[in-house]
Structures are given as structure tokens and as C-alpha cells.
Amino acid sequence: MVTVEFLGPIQKDTVSLEAATLNDVAEFLSTDAELKSWIETCAVAVNDTMVMDLNTTLKDGDKVSLLPPVCGG
């Protein structure tokens, strides 16, 4: 199982799912209408490292984080 957490203003609890790649996570999240607009603007981290490739492989216990648009300062 991997966990998916939603950071900052996304008001959503962490979810767990079986996923071999980030692509599986994308497919899973695409069924959630609430997340549609967030998905388009979120960056993604795996185990707190930013990733750019949908083919990134995942293993049991990995943590996927969705980071919506930022504005520090």
C-alpha cells in the first residue's frame, strides 16, 4: 500500500491504495470529482522528494504528496 496526502489548502484526508507507479495513483485520483481542479495545479513528491515522471515506481509504504500552488512570504 502507498499513502497519498494532500497538503496546504486541499481539505482532504490521507488515502491509501495499491499502486505500482505514480500512473496508478493518477488513475485512482481521477475518479474523485472533488480533486479535479487540484490535480491540474498540484506538483507531486514521493517520500518528500519532488518528482516529474509519471512512471516513477512506488513500493509498499511510500508516501505520495500533492502540493498545490504556493505563496510564501
Add this chain to the structure above:
Amino acid sequence: MLELFEGPVPVEETLARWYKEEDRSNYGAFIPFIGTIRDEDGIDGLSFDIYEPILNSWYDAWQKKAAASGAILKMAHSKGDVPLHKSSYIAAVFSPKRRVALEMIDEFVEDFKASAPIWKYDLRDGKRIYAEDRSTAIKGSGLLKVNK
């Protein structure tokens, strides 16, 4: 070192302490940037969420970049609520000569705005409202978008 404060950043204390920490380090230039919450659009203040693991790795990468130019960075930021006219953010560069520090403070603050995992909210009538229109999508965003 990255410093996070619950509420406003104590500007005078922080700047004085940073100055003291480096006053024998032989840096010729110390350039701080201090961000202050302005009274505009009827807000009562701003509020911040921070994701610390990624903020720390972003900051460590910048510290390495600064070191390659013989410089060091310091940064302080608020968590939670910050009222009007208080500071939520200080960034500073110390370097042997001014040119490195002048250029790096610009680049560092701009990348901070575009990449640091911090989310801003307007405080208005007791509500905390995500400042979506002033926020920037991090590089690589939209990765999980499924094209059907």
C-alpha cells in the same frame, strides 16, 4: 539555519542576532530582505501553512549553492497567523563582496516564492481564505492529470 516562528517573525531580535552571529566571519556584505504584511483589500492579516520536510530540503540545496559562491543564507518564516504590519518572512545573504549577495538575494527570494512549500491564506471576518490568485504552481505541476 532555517527558523520557523509561530506567529510574526521578531524582526529586530532576528536581524540583530544574525548580525552578531557573523560579525567575526569576515563577510563584507549582509543583505536582508524583510517581508511585512500590508493593510490592503480589507484583510485582517495573513496565515501560513508550511510543509517542513520539503522546505528543509529546498533550503539545504540553496545553502549549498550559496556556499559554492562563498556565501551563506539565513531565513526565518512564520507559521499560523500574522497580523497587519508585522513580518512573516526574512531572508538574508552574507557574502565576502556585495555583488554575490545582491544577486543571490534576488534569485533566492524569487525561487522561494515559486518553489517553497508554503501556503498563504487571507484572514478576513474570522475566516482563513486560501490566496489562490496570488499563488504559483510549482514546477512540474499537473503531473497526475489523466488525459482521457
